[in-house]
Amino acid sequence: MRWKGFITLSVLLVLSIGGTYLFAPRIIHISVEKTGTAVWGAKVELEGVEISYSPLALRLKGLTVASRTKEFENMMEVESMNFSLLVAPLLERKINIEEVSGRGLAFGSERETSGFIPRRREEEKEDRAQVWRQQLSEWLSQVKKRAEERIDIPEINIEQLSSFEKVRQTRQKLEDVKGQADSIKEMDAQPLASRLENDLEEVKKITIKSEKDVADAHDKINNLKATIKDSEKFINDLNSAASDFQSGVSSIVADAGEIDEARRRDFRRVMDMMQLPSIEVSDIAETVFGPIVVDKFMTFMGYLETARKYIPPRKEKKKASKPPRFKGEDITFYREQMYSPFLIELALVSGAGGEYIKCEDLSSAPWIHGRPAVGAAAASNFEINATFDRTQDIPRDLVVFEYRDFAVDQAVGSLNLRAEFTGNEIDSRIVWAGRGLLPRDWLDYIRLDDPVIEIQARIRGRKSNPAFSISSNLDRILSERLKAELDRQIQEAQRQVQKVIDDEIIPRRDSVMQEAVSLRRETEDTIQEERHTVLDKKREAEREIENKRKEMEAFLAETAKDSEERLRDLFRR
């Protein structure tokens, strides 16, 4: 035995145990503060650390986590936290915490010293917020400018209007109908009427006194009948011409409707040709809120990604390969108890006001632990629930977060976040609703007194290339305002275009219609007159023929009676 060596080793052992006992709390104290501050981005401070070796436990006293946005406020404060550690896993260089219990949890408590740390990123963020506000004002001034622009009415070439062409075609139809009317006028009924009258006079002159008179009357009646037949033909021709004329005029009248329809088409075409001011309101939310929402959303997603990173998915089994020097191959055997490299079985920190932070089965190797990590936290103004399930081959995580006083820029509102991760797929939705987001110039413009603005952002798809969309009720609010502004301009432009078209088309249309109506009236009078002229004479002639027929029958009957008596006398004699 080498006693010198033995004593040296013993001294070293005693020194290391003593050093651990004396300095471990201080080392843990500094590590927690430094690491916490670096990770969180604001001061993380501890009042003290105590270590108990039997049973093995760690106690953190007076833990404060400063707010990153409010200089003299703590995001979270815990009076004391006890960590009960399992010894057996430590021998395998694994940290398994059986239970974390804490008391005196408080959110948003005041602090005497500044909790900020010098950070370039914060300054950049402030600059970004300023730039965003500036962009917002610029965007509004552009919108206003667009909305107030006068609309230039284009020069309208009347001959290119379809309604003008339609009026021209109707005018052509009118000319055709005029021709028909002239033809009707040329169908003179007077000669036929004179013929009827002459023939009638001849028939009237007939006196049936002898059989010779009957034969003469027969000829004259036949002449009159022929003239009646001619008059019937004339009336038929007249009716046919009148019918054609009527349909021509009806077609012209019907064209009035088509002219009006063409006039409306012309109006729409001219309006389409005009550069009307329009603003795609569906883009407003993305344009206005895009930068700030994306920033906040990405910050959240960054936190979630950090959380997820420390709960890695099940690793794929490595393929067997030739072991490098000093590595070899680990052959595994059945184990009754396997430990995760890091595990917190249960952590519960609560406060007097009902605040709590709870965490169960948080493990760096959940596939060994076999249960998904579940976390929850709540305070008067927020609640968060999270499940990180890595027990299966495809990791599934769900985080639901509600925050009632969440600040976006200088506005405060409620925030709801739901983030789902399935493997490499992400589907997250964040909704913020609150007042105070719009600057004064915007409120003046939309003429509303600080409305509730709701912004919805959604990110979905593969994590490497997700689709991002933003929508907001500001779209509707602004579109209504813009619509009112633009409608006034557009209506004025419409009125002017309508006037130009109407001034050109309506007088032309009315002129054609008036001419058509007047022509119809005149022609119909002519037709009626001619028809009556012929028909009256025809009817009189027919009546006279009937009279003469009866007269002749009476004469013949008398003659027959005389003949019969003469024959009877002759036989009697």
Place this chain on the structure above:
Amino acid sequence: MFWMKLLKKLFKALNADVSPSEVAGGFVLGVFLGLSPTFSFHNLLIVILIIILKVNVSAAMFAALLFGLIGYAVDGLSHQLGRYLLMSAPLEGVWSFFYNTPLLALARFHNTVVLGSVVISMLLTVPLYIFGKKFIVYYRKSLKYKVEKLKIYKIVKSSRFYKIYMKVKKFKV
């Protein structure tokens, strides 16, 4: 410089200042250090043994370095041997016990190279110890004067460190 120091100390040990058993013992323990992977739990035990047992540290370090180099060549053999032993059914209970016992698990005997190299070292212990002792006796009788004429010995002996060492030695005496 480290090599110089080590060689000087080794020559000193060989040149009759130290008993052959101590040198051979140190050498055998150094073999364990050299053959098996550096960061193994059993190596810590070996280092403690080197410190508290009366063995020659220079010989142990020399052996560790020498067999560290040889280890590269023996690595494949260690892996094969370790794998054969770990996979053999009769021994499964033993390995399972090592694997499931917290402190013993730190020795990582479930690793093929670790187990293989430890077994090879153990197999070499007795032969190397016996051979080492005999070699030192033989060296002191027959080889010492030949070695002292070697150029490397003269370089080592004439180095500044050696002179300082001799002065300190005289002062201590």
